[in-house]
Amino acid sequence: MKEMRIQELARKLNLSQRAIRFYEEKGMIRPRKNPDTRYRSFGEADARRLQTIMSLREIGMPVEEIKALLDELDRGKRDEVLHALELQRSMMFSQFVELKHNMHTADRIIERMKKEEEFVWEDIYELTRGLRRLRELRSAWRDHWDFDGQAPLHDELVRDGGQPFNAHPAYDAALRLIAEWTNPRKAEQGLDIGTGTGNLAGLFLDRGIEMSAIDQSIGMLKQCQRKFPSLDTKLGNFLAIPYMDHTFDFAVSSYAMHHLTDDQKLLALDEMRRVLKPHGRVCFADLMFVNEEKRSSYLRKLEAKGKTDIVARIESEYYADRSRILQWFDDYDYVTKVRQLTDLLHIVYAVPSRMAY
Numbered sequence: 001m002k003e004m005r006i007q008e009l010a011r012k013l014n015l016s017q018r019a020i021r022f023y024e025e026k027g028m029i030r031p032r033k034n035p036d037t038r039y040r041s042f043g044e045a046d047a048r049r050l051q052t053i054m055s056l057r058e059i060g061m062p063v064e065e066i067k068a069l070l071d072e073l074d075r076g077k078r079d080e081v082l083h084a085l086e087l088q089r090s091m092m093f094s095q096f097v098e099l100k101h102n103m104h105t106a107d108r109i110i111e112r113m114k115k116e117e118e119f120v121w122e123d124i125y126e127l128t129r130g131l132r133r134l135r136e137l138r139s140a141w142r143d144h145w146d147f148d149g150q151a152p153l154h155d156e157l158v159r160d161g162g163q164p165f166n167a168h169p170a171y172d173a174a175l176r177l178i179a180e181w182t183n184p185r186k187a188e189q190g191l192d193i194g195t196g197t198g199n200l201a202g203l204f205l206d207r208g209i210e211m212s213a214i215d216q217s218i219g220m221l222k223q224c225q226r227k228f229p230s231l232d233t234k235l236g237n238f239l240a241i242p243y244m245d246h247t248f249d250f251a252v253s254s255y256a257m258h259h260l261t262d263d264q265k266l267l268a269l270d271e272m273r274r275v276l277k278p279h280g281r282v283c284f285a286d287l288m289f290v291n292e293e294k295r296s297s298y299l300r301k302l303e304a305k306g307k308t309d310i311v312a313r314i315e316s317e318y319y320a321d322r323s324r325i326l327q328w329f330d331d332y333d334y335v336t337k338v339r340q341l342t343d344l345l346h347i348v349y350a351v352p353s354r355m356a357y
Contacts, residue, residue, distance in 0.1 A: 003032075003041040013050055023053055028067050061088050083218050086235035094138060094240040097271070137264050138239045145259065147196075148219030154197050155223075158255070165310050167287070168255050169342040174285040178252050179203045181337070181349045182283045188249035191275065193238055193268075194256025198224035201231055204252075214242060238268035243275045251276055253284040258317045265320055269328050281351045282334075287344040288320035295321070298343070322346055 010017045023029050024040075029049055031040040049070070056066045065084065072080040105127050112123065150157065158168040178200060184190055186208055192201040195213035197220055204211045205228060214236035215221050221233050236242035238253075238260060251272045257265055272282055289295035302311050322338070325348060329336050334350040341347065 003043055004047070006031075006040060006042065009042045009047060009050075012047060013054070015050065015054065020050065023050065026063060026067055028053060028063075028070055059088065060092060079222075083235075086218070090235045090237075090240070090242055093236065093242040097240045097274075098135060098138070100274075137261075137267050143216065147215075147217035151197065151217060151219035151223050154220065155199070158199075165313050167313075169287075169345045171255075174341060174345060174347060175200050175203055175254055177339070177341075177347055178254060178283050178285055179207070181347070182250050182252060182281065184209050184250055189247070191241070191243070191248045191251045193241065193251060193253045193272070194259075195224055195233070196220050196254075196256070198228045198231055198233075200252055200254045202228055205231060212243065212248070238271060239264060241271045241275050245274055246277050246280075247275050248280060249277055250281045250283070252282075253286070255286060257284060257286045258288070258319050261318050262321060262324060265318075265325065266328055269325070273332065279352060281349070283347070283349045285341075285345060285347045286320060287317070288322045288325070288346050289344075290340075290346075291323040292321055295319070319344065322348070 004012065006017050006020055009015075010020060020029070024031065029042075029046050031042045031046055033040055052070070053066055056069070057063070061069075065088075069081055069084045072084070108127055109124055157163075158171045160166075182190070182204075184204065184207070189210045189212070190201075190204055192198070192204075192211060192213040195201050195215050196217075198213055201211045201213045201224075212232040212234070213224065214234050215224070216235065216237040218235060221235065224231065224233055234242045238257070257268065260268055269282075273280075276282070289298065299311050299314065302308075302314075326336055326338070329348075329350045333353045335353050336351075337349045339347045
């Protein structure tokens, strides 16, 4: 292996000597030192490691995170490295989505200035306040349910009808109905959002449909990849779907949206519309109420029966007001079809109106 002095290495990588010394001081590279002259010498392994550092810096990863990632590589923990890279990609997509909203708002401000003789700062403030609200919605989501911990038992839990409260009623029937209503053609591409261990995506794979899937839980994705090695999976969530605009023909989801607040659900629908092609359709099954009146009535009945534990369980989640979901689809010119399978489980299918005729 050819040994290089720092000057030669800097020329080889088009990197400054100062940068090489910086990474050495951080303990990210460890050149050999001549015991007599104290000169440092670098091998090909050092060059490759520096190229790795430079590449990760190019995609925006902070130095301390790169150091931690390299330490994991040194310990042979490939899965941890992969998780770190997926997390970085997910963060980049969040920034990408935010930037798109910023640019859209800037365009609206410019358009308004061109059309109006008098510049009204209050109107501009209202537009930018909407951006802050969107940013808050994306950053506010937290995993309060320990999905990583649930992952190994997920497939057993969703089919355990003996639980005091079944959070996945009619599970297999709902997944089959989503696949039936969506009815994709062989050439189409689909996305399963909040895939969990991939059971819904697996139904489409069985039909020969090309599928991608996302989940915010690395534990769930590991189970999913074990079951469906051919499935394209990415770390991500409803509020910043890690795919480019107009990628998919349809988007599906099951038993996942009730982990979003009502406002976050509408933002999630916006994100689905972004990654769908113009004809793209949506189908999802989840726990929800027809409207707020039905919610209040249902909870009162449970309280009257002394089932306060179930009331507390429902109120710890964010079961949708179905009327708000349907109103959003109506506002964006979708035709919808709905079916209520149990007291709480509903399926919603939505198609852009220009496809409905």
